[in-house]
Amino acid sequence: EPEVTQTPSHQVTQMGQEVILRCVPISNHLYFYWYRQILGQKVEFLVSFYNNEISEKSEIFDDQFSVERPDGSNFTLKIRSTKLEDSAMYFCASSEGRQGTTEAFFGQGTRLTVV
Amino acid sequence: DQQVKQNSPSLSVQEGRISILNCDYTNSMFDYFLWYKKYPAEGPTFLISISSIKDKNEDGRFTVFLNKSAKHLSLHIVPSQPGDSAVYFCAASSSFAGGTSYGKLTFGQGTILTVHP
Numbered sequence: 001e002p003e004v005t006q007t008p009s010h011q012v013t014q015m016g017q018e019v020i021l022r023c024v025p026i027s028n029h030l031y032f033y034w035y036r037q038i039l040g041q042k043v044e045f046l047v048s049f050y051n052n053e054i055s056e057k058s059e060i061f062d063d064q065f066s067v068e069r070p071d072g073s074n075f076t077l078k079i080r081s082t083k084l085e086d087s088a089m090y091f092c093a094s095s096e097g098r099q100g101t102t103e104a105f106f107g108q109g110t111r112l113t114v115v
Numbered sequence: 116d117q118q119v120k121q122n123s124p125s126l127s128v129q130e131g132r133i134s135i136l137n138c139d140y141t142n143s144m145f146d147y148f149l150w151y152k153k154y155p156a157e158g159p160t161f162l163i164s165i166s167s168i169k170d171k172n173e174d175g176r177f178t179v180f181l182n183k184s185a186k187h188l189s190l191h192i193v194p195s196q197p198g199d200s201a202v203y204f205c206a207a208s209s210s211f212a213g214g215t216s217y218g219k220l221t222f223g224q225g226t227i228l229t230v231h232p
Contacts, residue, residue: 004158033220035220042223043204048219056219058219091158091159103164106151106160108156109156111156
């Protein structure tokens with residue numbers, strides 16, 4: 001069964017460093033997303049991406065964050081200068097159609113620890 | 116942001132009995148609702164969804180009910196099995212938000228379901 005895959009599963013980084021989280025969405029999906037879950041809190045929307053551009057972003061997704069689809073398969077989330085409060089599980093998701101019509105499938109997550 | 120609320124942080128059920136998980140929402144623009152199941156150290160796994168044009172959707176042991184007037188949905192699992200023990204998230208989205216809302220799911224806080232053998 002097709003699945004969304006994320007690498008690495010765990011990333012430890014020093015505060016102020018740049019990190020890139022990688023995702024391979026399901027191949028025929030057209031919509032891509034990043035969510036995060038801080039320990040003990042809700043899963044929160046960060047950004048959605050369609051047709052090679054951001055279609056929506058939350059207030060969390062500030063100038064420190066960026067997304068890219070560098071080739072036909074990968075979808076990345078970059079945090080330029082990590083802060084302690086960026087420590088969270090980051091989930092990539094993809095869907096075949098626009099939300100409201102189809103479900104999103106999630107990867108297993110990357111646990112980011114900023115020290 | 117409390118647009119989607121799951122007021123029960125946990126639920127404990129005996130194997131073979133019914134599990135009922137509840138979810139309330141406040142945003143009238145939500146028109147598509149989903150339930151996800153999550154095990155520790157894994158991503159959310161899609162279970163079942165319902166569009167606002169329906170009031171019930173069934174898939175095997177899982178049934179979702181939607182009461183639009185009460186802005187309430189529930190997930191019924193019958194019969195419950197120990198393997199169902201996980202965190203269950205309710206999520207909602209809108210197809211209306213300016214026509215550009217490609218995928219903003221708003222999640223509830225989750226309910227930890229424990230099914231005892």
